[in-house]
Amino acid sequence: MNTYANEARRRMKNKVILSIITVLALLPAVPLFLILFQLFKEGLSSLSLDFFLHLPAPPGEPGGGIANAIVGTFIIVGLAVLIGVPLSIMAGIYLSEYGRDCKLAEVIRVSADVLQGVPSIVIGIVAYAWIVKPLGHFSALSGSVALALMMIPVVVRTTEEVLRLVPNILREASLALGVPYWRTVLKVVLPTGLVGVTTGILIAIARIAGETAPLLFTAFGNQFMALNPMEPMNALPLVIFNYATSPYADWWRQAWGASLVLIIMVLSLNIVSRILARRIAGEK
């Protein structure tokens, strides 16, 4: 009789604790949903075909779109990828395949970690000093360099980690066939880790696509459509920053719309990289 009562109490306790833990576990996800909710609530009404296809209207006039900022984000981020990814992959290969235990590799690793910790505004200032100042004008390219600097440490370290996971017996299988080491790295190790490296690149892109500070005094922003990377160029984070701090209600609305577009882009990148990462896990 007594034991039965005890058992019921124990089950009850179990249920209570479990529900508390579940609620606590869900808590970190709440901000994300609040953000999404807010963005959809405020931004959804701005999304229209015109918003995607038109250039910004002159200050104070309603209407207009953010076509130049969307195109600009693709160009600036694309250039950053072109600059940052090859360097990072080569460094990652060096760290994993050639410099596992040497001093130089340790120096590179620590530098990458420190670079990752440099505040983005500082990186923006450095890109300003390196490129904007000598050239005498703002340019998309300088923004891309700033973003590439932010992306390099992430891609270097993920490339290194992913390549280290490639089983050594595959390297030996290739070497035992008389294949030189550099060919083994390019044709066996890198392809085997390719999905992982791609995932790392996508995560890095998702991270830099929304960066504002590095673009403020590099890409600067532009009311018109700019395709030349040597010119100032608009980008989604810049639109959000400039519109949100403007005195016009219609621009505030558009800033919400641009935020929604940006977060959808970043979220999709994250989801694609998740799917890829799951594919790697599935292969093992």
Place this chain on the structure above:
Amino acid sequence: MKIQHAIFRTEDLCAYYGDFMAIKHVTVSIPEHEVTAVMGPSGCGKTTFIRCLNRLHELTPGAKITGRVFLREEDILQLDPILVRRRVGMVFQRPNPFPTMTIYENVLAGFKLLGIRLKKKEADRIVEEALRKAALWDEVKDVLHRRGTFLSGGQQQRLCIARALAVNPEVLLMDEPTSALDPKATLQIENLIVELKRTVSIVIVTHNMPQAGRISDYTAFFYLGELIEFGPTAEVFTNPKDPRTEEYLTGKFS
């Protein structure tokens, strides 16, 4: 022990990992067109020994080889290791087909990874020949363009044998090729080894005494990095000269 036609001949071969001497002054001739089993307790240097024969040993950080290793008449320690490895094939303990390649591509890996282009007809011929030699053709001829990693463990190991044979090596080194396989797959590989020795010399590391008895013509017995006995397998097994060989064969240590 005189060997008429030696595929490998080592003279005072020593192999090190840093300061640790894993192979101690080994002088031996390994006969051509025979199966030579390399036996001995764990950690006695069997694997290190065969990894000296294709110079894979020196890829381990801190590893070093001294002495001489002749492949036929050439001292391979004086040759470019890459050229040595093209003449000496190797099959590893765990099947290791390249996961990004199909079965077809895996067999041709020795050409593809080196950037050697083959005509389609030539490539088809090499693939079929190698897979037939590895007794795998009938099982995979309809799925040549699927990934090699879909095969069973035993099939994967035979695929690795086909990959090694495709480049026509003079000798095949096998490092416990059946230790990760079930009895049936093991038997298939053993039959294959006996079949293969007509065309290629084989040096096989094995932990499995009955296996060495079934498939090998010669046996080298290692103990703590030293070669303590070498001779025809029948002789070594029935009438070992060294007491340590006898103790190992009778199961006093392993």
